[in-house]
Amino acid sequence: MSRSRMKLGAFLMAGGHHIAAWRHPDAYAQAGSDIDHFIALAQIAERGKFDMIFIEDAAAIRERDPELASQAARSTAFEPLSLLAAIAVNTSHVGLVATASTSYTEPYGLARSFAALDQLSGGRAGWNLVTSASELEAENFAASGLRSHSQRYERAEEFADAALALWDGVEDGAYLLSNGEAFADRSRLHPVHRHGKHFSVDGILESPRSPQGRPIMVQAGASDVGKDLAARTADVVFTASQTKAEAQAYYADVRARLGKYGRGHGDLKVMPGISPIIGATEEEAKAKYRALQDLIPDAVGVALLASYLSIEDLSAYPLDGPLPEMPPTNLIQSRQQLIIDLGKREGLSIRELARHFAGARGHWQVVGTPIQIADAMEERFADGAADGFNVMAPLFPSGLEDFVTLVVPELQRRGIFREEYEGTTLRTNLGVAQPGKS
């Protein structure tokens, strides 16, 4: 049953996911600092019965080069947990997933903030755990610079375990919330005592257990250690795959790791990104795509490609030649490999790769009619490449509105997406087991 219906996330971003969205004539220029805009997007997603909205994050500006920053930045005023708290009280069913880093916060503080979001949303919070590979973020927090990939994941493992222990330290009914003689039932409070290499936590959350047990754990790590962390702790994995074969390989790989942590296949939902460009006809969709692509300056596309490859600069190489050979990065290894593979497989030049990746920022791009987009999604869903998708509209609100109005009814008609929410918590709608309930 849960296999027969796909899960959907709406990956929100201020102006849109297309790199040049903010330059489009239909763009809403004030998007990044208008809370009403974000609330409206969440309500569109909820109207479309999406499982969740998803908010990315980096605690820094996104681009060091002033010239590129002025062309490629996607400024938003809203730290994700604050943003989702404001959205929570204006929605009732859609899940609320905030990205937050394990590198620049402490487990007690972050666990507490997510417990607050979970409580005030009635059990709809999710945490997309990231380790922050950006040097610009490191500079905002530490004189010692960016930690290595392995150091970041070591810290993330310890962080996740501490957060889970804190949430699970409060049983249902531990805080009695009655006008009686006792305020808490101490037998249901289990103080955490964790003294690790990175953190020391000796205490307990002063917050009732969430209606969904604890927040949903989401991850997007695609390195070996990242996939293991996901298999051990995550309920949802967000990934980037270009081809169906890549998506199937990732899907099989991450599910194969579940067994060693005592988990079953249903315990983890794999949700790759999809960037749909929707037209009434295929020609209209292609024209929409071209209009967006034409707004990308080569300098921005190539700089973005270089940053995805984690190399300083590509300008020394001919734009119409192939990628140079390069050593494995300390940063996001999976993304680097994905680009190198695509360039070799399809013989793409630097300029072509830049355009290709800049548009959907590395994600699966589908351009077509609602039927064509539903076909593409159903194929990957049916063929063991995905349990659902994180939908990355190129432009907000129109791209999400089009998806909800045109594609969702088509998925529902095929019986592969819900007509109504199964419940009011994110966990119920995702169909993953609630910890602490038998």
Place this chain on the structure above:
Amino acid sequence: MSRSRMKLGAFLMAGGHHIAAWRHPDAYAQAGSDIDHFIALAQIAERGKFDMIFIEDAAAIRERDPELASQAARSTAFEPLSLLAAIAVNTSHVGLVATASTSYTEPYGLARSFAALDQLSGGRAGWNLVTSASELEAENFAASGLRSHSQRYERAEEFADAALALWDGVEDGAYLLSNGEAFADRSRLHPVHRHGKHFSVDGILESPRSPQGRPIMVQAGASDVGKDLAARTADVVFTASQTKAEAQAYYADVRARLGKYGRGHGDLKVMPGISPIIGATEEEAKAKYRALQDLIPDAVGVALLASYLSIEDLSAYPLDGPLPEMPPTNLIQSRQQLIIDLGKREGLSIRELARHFAGARGHWQVVGTPIQIADAMEERFADGAADGFNVMAPLFPSGLEDFVTLVVPELQRRGIFREEYEGTTLRTNLGVAQPGKS
């Protein structure tokens, strides 16, 4: 003009400020985990034209002793910044002040979260800076234990300066928010480069400048170093004073410090706490007070008194005898001294002091009719003891509702409180200058 009108804050808390509020028959047992309850309280405060609502915080449970925790805890599920984000989108004028510690967060992360709250509320955010004197908090974050008073303030000074620099690093109009060729005007972005003893920050906030310039700074430190930090950086000081003479002495002291930082008397609003118990007649008010006081078990009152004095235990001393002699604490020195002084001045026993401080938790308690309460407030306001008050209702929502319905109109009738908000930002309503505006 600004001197002639008092400022009012509504200090919100789940069940109420009285220590035994949660045991009262009128208490709302689910208060601490019901976001709608907090939104309703904020809307009552806004109806009463309060300058701000104020949320305290500690990132820990409040009491180590299981027996006392079960009787005295005031559990709330909501971390203050999340709580205020949810309230922001359900109010339009009232200021939103969150307490946050400089001891367990980083300047970039916290400055960013307050920038988000400031942006999504249209310029109504305030930060009550605390250094966290609680050992229970220290245990949640650090193996090395609670820092000394001077270490905490050294860190707080550096933290505050970094946060202010980050907010001021973005000028009005730096993020252009238009569909043009450039996304940001780099000449209006001023990256922060601060490498201090505790923090290293090299970057810039990706958030437009707040409509009020930057969040309002609030402090409650009452030690010498705390008052200096307030005089240098704060817009509002929240204090606890029992007598008018104490309040006047504090008021004169903190204002006398402003000159050495190049600031004028109008730049800092001094707002002591007041715990009003309101009755149609004096007898009714006294009966209300007694009903609350009778709910305090001696063990809870004495344990709370011991914690205010920062000593382990008072149970070795006769309940009806005086306080023992004790050395100055490393924790909150001002509070310890206030209690010792009151005990000596009025010859109060441990039991009497415990009852007295437990009720209003160390703050000025006024029990009477609306006229009597307005008289008491006006007297301190007129006599140089306060620029306004932080109102601590004993029980929510009734205590705040009574204040807004009965006391506010009386203050308005006397011309010492506003009839309408002066503007939509907290800074405009408080009447303090906007940084970066001439």
